[in-house]
Amino acid sequence: MKTRRRNLSGDRLTTTTRRNTRSKTSENGRGNSLPFPIDLIMEIFSRLPVKSIAICRCVSKTWASVLRRQDFTELFLSRSRTLPKLLLAYQKDGDLFFYSAPQPQNPDENSSSVVATYHMKFSFEADFLGDAFEISGLDQGLLLPLPRVKTRRVKSMSLFGYDPIDKQVKVLSMSGSYGSSIPVAEEYQIMTLGTGKLSQRMIDCGRILRYYPHFEGICINGVLYYLSVDISTASYLLVCFDVRSEKFSFIEVEKFLFDGTMVNYNGKLGFLLSGESDYVDESSTSVNLWVLEDTHKQEWSERTFVLPALWEEDIVESAMLGFVGMTGTNEIVMRPLSLPGRPFYLIYFNIERNTVVRVAIQGMNGSEYDHVHIFLDHVENVKLL
Template identity: 25%
Template structure:
């Protein structure tokens, strides 16, 4: 105990001595700066007094050496820890690593391809995208894309995400505007967005930011006197056998009121070196013009859209991306009943209802609060079923003063109705076919320059996981 106490006292004494020596060193430095060079006696005294800090220097050198040893030891431990961690990561089974990647936030997967060659080889192939699509299907919030085009041909492509579990509000989270984007008919399939840039089609992947501009089509049909090209529509689909995405383009020429109607169709395979190929129709093929709003419905590898053969004949046109064949089914006469010129008066479009193609006709929604649902029960036998729906009286005010257009269906089967003009406020309505009820969904965060101005718009709803399906594009 006495030796321990003496050691502590000695250590305390040495510390005080070092502190006093440090004070002397600092004061001597000031005196040296103030001393004159020619005063040799003064310099001699100062040098003599500075001999004592040599003891302090030995202590400091020992301390620095010990400190460097500690730092080297820490660096060695850190390097060993990193090496062990990388070794542990490389030992993760491949199937387990794929499962982990499938459960990571999807918006980061495109960036994770830069982590390593191994991760890039796992994330890029099509089978991983299909596995990701299957694993996360129905587990994420839907995403809304809106395209706006004004009279000055200024455009904006906005991405919006739901901010509430019941999807009653969407907020703009990203501006995906692309220069010279002139089309406002959006087509979205497997996360790929198709629109037009001047006279060319453009396919855009919002997950990766990649854009593919397709070559311009040189149609075989020629405009007669007084006839112009009025319509050019694009529809995307998927060939599951060849495992390829394809694009269908319908070109239409006609005079006023669909007189002298001409149409032709072209297919583009989304792959390196792809080119447009003209579709050879059947002998019984009749020219047609797609509905102005451009809505469509996809089931398996077939895309369906409504079209007019003339001002009075409405039909469902189907195109199989596998066989690249066109088929047409004439809509029931009752669909266009009580309309003098159905092509100008009828308000309808295609939706998916219970896994079947259906016509959602809402010409009397504004006045009578009623819609009629025509379901194609059997395409081969051309059998239809009819169902009339009457809106609840307490919700009639939502549709009495505005014209609406159909913009597809939600994940739970609700029909999306968008106001024909949205420059006074941005929102959509969701029509529940089961309860005949409407729910209003607000759209917030749209730039103020789009308010109180005439503009065209188009929007599409898509699950967030669908945007990850085609990461390699």
């Protein structure tokens, strides 16, 4: 009986052949493996979708070990960033349905539609989809229904951010009650995800703020930004929470920014408005972008982008549009605020080419559902699988 064996060398996995019976072994003699260097194996696996990666992790301990390596996680994420997607979640009654669609890159008049692919459904109790429920996205490819906060306060709200140095995702939760006509944040808690144990710890904000952040926050380069009001001074604030150090800092802002939509503009915080309004309609002539140029010096710049001449006639018609955000290729994305009997679509305004394109989202009809969440530049991430 002849046996041919390849010895394990470095990060290489081995194959043993005995006559017509093929047996695959690994370093510990168990599970399946391939006779290729691990870097080549990771390259192959990195081309699979997230769902397939999750299945492959269950094949054997060897595969699970390879697919949980930090360098594989980073490889998968970097590849996903080259093909960003639209992520859509619509809410109907007690269910959330998740879809993804190719994100148009510099769309033109030929990019008239994309097809959404259904992924999964989350079901919740009806009352959970009220004020206590939120969905948040993150620039590291994560999207989570935020956990309930352990508190005796009446109201709570959570946001999460990413620390790119320690590569940690943290949830910042604020809780308050209705002790007065203006609710105040009385507790701040922080929780680190992906550590195997969800433990909450209290932190100090240092100022007396409203119990909720105004609208949604955004995390850029390790800083979580959101708007709030200082109760003691009645000043409008941009709250800056450093995710790594867990320290707060504050920038006073004009009230009109509270009507803006926070965006990541080339690695800086920006606010999108139309004049001082949070929507665009057929009478709008331009879009304004306020950019925080220097956090420490608290310096801002304003850019005004004039809408094309055919804006009213061919694009908007009678719809009222809200801002979704900006893509990594500097396109302002807008969505109709109501869709009475019409297919779901997005408007892409390229600020460099001064072009506007309407892109229909096929495969789901947003007009039938209570609320649609839209996330731009979404990338798949295996970090928390």
